[in-house]
Amino acid sequence: MLTKIIDIPAHLFKDAYQTGSTVICNPPVTDTDIDYVVYTKELAGLIRFLEDQGFEQSYVDDEEYEINEDGIFCSLRLGNANLILTSNHDYFLGFCNATDLAKKLNLVNKEDRITLFKAVLYGIFPDNDVPF
Numbered sequence: 565m566l567t568k569i570i571d572i573p574a575h576l577f578k579d580a581y582q583t584g585s586t587v588i589c590n591p592p593v594t595d596t597d598i599d600y601v602v603y604t605k606e607l608a609g610l611i612r613f614l615e616d617q618g619f620e621q622s623y624v625d626d627e628e629y630e631i632n633e634d635g636i637f638c639s640l641r642l643g644n645a646n647l648i649l650t651s652n653h654d655y656f657l658g659f660c661n662a663t664d665l666a667k668k669l670n671l672v673n674k675e676d677r678i679t680l681f682k683a684v685l686y687g688i689f690p691d692n693d694v695p696f
Contacts, residue, residue, distance in 0.1 A: 566600050569645045570617060576610045579603040579656065583663040584646070589672045597646040601663075603656035607638075610649060614640050622646060658685045 566572070566580040584599030586592050604610045619640040637650040650656050662684035671677045682688040 577604045601648045601659040607651040
């Protein structure tokens with residue numbers, strides 16, 4: 565539950581859903597981040613609140629996960645907590661659905677999970693055969 569990570573004021577978020585290998589894989593991965601996708605109508609306010617609590621923008625390969633060009637999400641991290649913030653309800657639901665499908669398929673391979681999430685969230689399909 566998100567409140568185990570941080571107590572966010574109710575007016576700053578509408579819903580949260582745990583995602584990532586800690587909930588998708590069976591057995592769960594225990595030495596990794598705890599990921600949540602968080603739906604908010606107050607993205608700027610939520611970012612400010614989280615940064616005040618010590619969260620920082622996440623980086624991958626020296627690229628900052630800023631609010632992407634479509635304004636769909638940004639990611640903030642504190643310790644092993646990773647929060648994927650979005651003000652787009654369809655994106656939030658897609659993330660939840662991709663999580664549920666990956667969990668049902670028990671996609672323990674990270675590349676398989678990435679492929680599935682790209683397909684569900686962005687309609688990006690690999691050129692080669694999908695392994696599931």
